[in-house]
Amino acid sequence: MSEVRTLLTGRGLVESPRWHGDRLYFSDWTAGEVLALDLDGRSEVVAQVRSLPLCTAWTPAEELLIVSSRDGLLLRREPDGTLVAYADLGRPGWNDILVDGRGNAYVNRVDFDPMAGEASKPGFVHLVTPDGSVTQVADDIAFPNGMAVTPDNSTLIVADSYRHSLVAFDIEGDGSLSRRRVWADLGEGTPDGICIDAHQAVWYADVPNRRCVRVAEGGKVLHTVELDRGGFACALGGPDGTTLFVVTAQWQGMTASEMVPAGTGQVLAVDVEVPGAGWP
Known part of the structure; x- marks a missing residue:
């Protein structure tokens, strides 16, 4: 692997990196913005949603979906930049989103407010099909x-941050999930955003341990990228799929008045050997 490069600095709580076309899309939760960033470091705001969390995914039909957690809605960005409702998730509190190759969206949520210091309760994964129907397909994921x-x-992998593990499910023909199992026990690793590569290894970003780690099924550590601040999420992309993008920021805690100090959010890039595969 090459040295880590800094593509962008001066942002807030950055999350949800997604490579699409020839740019990296990511969210700045602090600013309520979704941005697109090219490899020369030029960025532009493509959507504004005052929601935290603020995660995104691209569909096979080239549609950008945005979680409006505060409103309990899944939004779609129209070609003119306006946002319309794609699905009604029913209530607020949603977190990450992924769309697979068949156009099925998986959206997860915690069942407590960590920013208010509430006691943790296990969360869920819901399936949103292209017709907009919403169904719970998994539960008992701590965070x-x-x-x-x-x-x-064929397989959905979910990061369970509080149980320090990656959990896998078989994906059935109708998008439902079965055969739950622990894909990797990460020991002290605390996975946040993840991506998968062509060798079926998973990269996970780790906030408290300030790193991004590549693991095989079972949990064997294959590579580690050390960071100087929390790693919130990662994505593989670039022209040949071998650029690992990591969004990082200084982390002060879920219940802090300012979880991430202003201006500490960064987008980093490092060249790796194995290209990305699957989704996101």
């Missing part, structure tokens, strides 16, 4: 975070 789907659309 559901990043998700990834294998290239053959």
